[in-house]
Amino acid sequence: MDTNRTAKLEFAVQMSCGSCVNAVKSVLEKEPGVEAVHVDLAKEQVLVETALTSLQVQSLIESTGRRAVLKGMGGTETDLGAAVAMVSGAGLVQGVVRFLQLSQERCLIDGTIDGLTPGAHGLHVHELGDLTQDCRSCGDHFNPFRKQHGAPQDSERHVGDLGNITAGPDGRASFRLEDSQIKVWDVIGRSLVVDSGEDDLGRGNHLLSKITGNSGERLACGIIARSAGLFQNPKQICACDGVTLWEERDRPIAGKGRKVPDAPTANL
Template sequence: MDTNRTAKLEFAVQMSCDSCVNAVKGVLQKEPGVQSVHVDLAKEQVLVETALTSLQVQSLIESTGRRAVLKGMGGSETDLGAAVAMLSGAGLVQGVVRFLQLSPDRCLIDGTIDGLTPGAHGLHVHELGDLTQDCRSCGDHFNPLGKQHGAPQDSERHVGDLGNITAAPDGRASFRLEDSQIKVWDVIGRSLVVDSGEDDLGRGKHPLSKITGNSGERLACGVIARSAGLFQNPKQICACDGVTLWEERDRPIAGKGRKVTDAPTANL
């Protein structure tokens, strides 16, 4: 379900003077949904406690003319774990989705996925982190309790059932969800998949309704990898692809061209 619960976001921001600090503080502090802002000029660091998506906060910072990269996420409690999935597929769909364990029974899911057709798309954690056959090898929905497919708020649901995200007319879905069954420590190493159609949440009459939500083909997927919490990332965006902060900022959010080197296919 959508959530207004706050989280702390740590950004690296290119700043060189006090006017930079004032500009960043000014644009953030007047925004509804931002609870607090702390800026460290020496470290070029901005810490924001907010109910906005990470993309919304990054866009606000960059509206001042400064470049920004999300370095880490955290909650109000002791660090319980964070993860990230970089989604890509055979088509133009790509995105980044982050998981933050706010408490033992609440997980925040913050993401942006581009290249979708406007409308609703099913989003699910799958049992395998196997991309050897693209998204086809990700296995079934993550379902350790052996339940039928359902909606995120249902007691009868797969743990991996995250419901639907909605793409705007420009093909972008930006979302911030909170889930009671997902645990970061259980999903690291598994995969996240976005589907071509709307998940019927187990309420349809199609034979696949109680299995997959009849949400169509798998458009894009990515392995869920451990990522940095607050103040844990001195350089890289995540532990999965070796991209430094500012290199990452100039590269696609996922897919071809993302890594430091995309070596040509070997002639075997």
């Protein structure tokens, strides 16, 4: 379900002067949903406590003309773990979904996925982190208690049942959910899958309704991996290929296009 509970987001932001700090603070502090802002010019760091999605906060910061990269997420309580899935699939479908354990009972799920057809798409955690046959080898929905498929708010549901996300006319689905059954420590190493159609939440008449929500083919997927919490990601330059924090945002995680041939190594 959607949530207004706040979380803390740590961004690296390209700043060089006091006016940069003032510009970033000004645009964030006047935005509804932002509870607190702390800017450290020396570290080029912005910490925001907010109920907004990470994409919304990043867009606000970048509206000042400065680039921003999310480096970590945390709750208002003790760090209970965070994870991330880099989702990709057919055509131009790709995105990032982050999991943050706010408490023993509540997990925050923050994501943006592009390249979707407009409308609703089923979102599920699957039992296997196996992409050897693309999304086909991810196994079934994560269902350790052997229940029937349902909606996120149902007691009778798979743990991996996260309902639907909705893509707008531009093909982008940006969402911020809170779930009572997902635990970060249980889903690390498993996979996150986006389906081609709408999940009927177990309420349909199709034979697959109580199994998968009859949400169509597996459109895109990614392995859920442990990620950095607040102040746990000091990386500025990737040691393996010299790609900087700022360059990395516009390039593939690996493979073709990751490093520009003969380009000088950038320094921060």
